[in-house]
Amino acid sequence: MTRVGRFAALAGLGILLAWGVGCEKRADGRWHFSGEPEAARKWLPPGAVTGFETLVRQNCTGCHGFAGTPGAALALDNPVWVRFITPEALRETISHGRAGTRMPAFAREVGGHLTREQVDVLVAGILSKSGAASRLALPPYAGVAGDVAAGRTLFVRRCAMCHGQTSEGGRLAGSVVDPSYLGLVSDQYLRGIIVAGRPELRMPPAGSTLSGEDVSDLVAWLASHRRKAE
Numbered sequence: 001m002t003r004v005g006r007f008a009a010l011a012g013l014g015i016l017l018a019w020g021v022g023c024e025k026r027a028d029g030r031w032h033f034s035g036e037p038e039a040a041r042k043w044l045p046p047g048a049v050t051g052f053e054t055l056v057r058q059n060c061t062g063c064h065g066f067a068g069t070p071g072a073a074l075a076l077d078n079p080v081w082v083r084f085i086t087p088e089a090l091r092e093t094i095s096h097g098r099a100g101t102r103m104p105a106f107a108r109e110v111g112g113h114l115t116r117e118q119v120d121v122l123v124a125g126i127l128s129k130s131g132a133a134s135r136l137a138l139p140p141y142a143g144v145a146g147d148v149a150a151g152r153t154l155f156v157r158r159c160a161m162c163h164g165q166t167s168e169g170g171r172l173a174g175s176v177v178d179p180s181y182l183g184l185v186s187d188q189y190l191r192g193i194i195v196a197g198r199p200e201l202r203m204p205p206a207g208s209t210l211s212g213e214d215v216s217d218l219v220a221w222l223a224s225h226r227r228k229a230e
Contacts, residue, residue: 052125055118059106070200073103074192076126079133080205081196086141091123101186139212143191143219151221154214158206167225173203177225190219 065071095107106112162173169175194215195207
């Protein structure tokens with residue numbers, strides 16, 4: 001055998017050995033390099049991700065939690081909140097964020113990284129979580145200016161049993177008038193919390209037992225405790 005032939009034979013043997021050691025046959029019936037990630041785990045450019053669960057995990061769960069895991073903000077799979085928010089408001093919030101809060105804008109046209117198609121996937125996926133709550137009669141999403149005094153009276157009657165008569169924390173729940181907290185949330189967010197509750201933190205929803213005016217009054221009283229900008 002010539003030198004070239006021996007080299008070719010040795011190279012072929014090396015390739016066969018490498019194939020046998022470095023490859024594996026997987027459940028799909030195909031051979032893959034050992035250590036090669038499965039298709040579902042392969043890296044994709046941000047704009048190519050179209051799965052709802054992946055988009056939520058990558059962009060939302062850090063603040064909102066998901067699937068029963070509490071987050072700092074209201075859960076996106078809270079069925080009452082999903083029934084409460086309008087599709088237009090949800091799309092606007094995801095796309096452009098909420099001024100004065102920690103909710104950022106995610107749409108590419110305003111500096112975020114999500115395409116319109118990805119925003120559509122998030123909106124549709126979140127709205128699918130309403131479940132049995134889709135039959136509830138709830139106050140309107142948008143509120144009007146409320147009455148601070150009426151809100152205080154309603155708080156004592158409906159909320160003080162958990163949050164304390166002074167609203168600064170009680171036996172079952174913490175303060176709802178902490179200026180640091182109120183400085184991070186909008187009036188609309190407060191409205192959503194009152195209506196939908198936070199079941200993952202043992203706060204029940206109250207939207208089906210309050211009128212739109214009641215919710216506006218409570219929001220007005222809570223917002224009156226915000227620290228004024230200096």
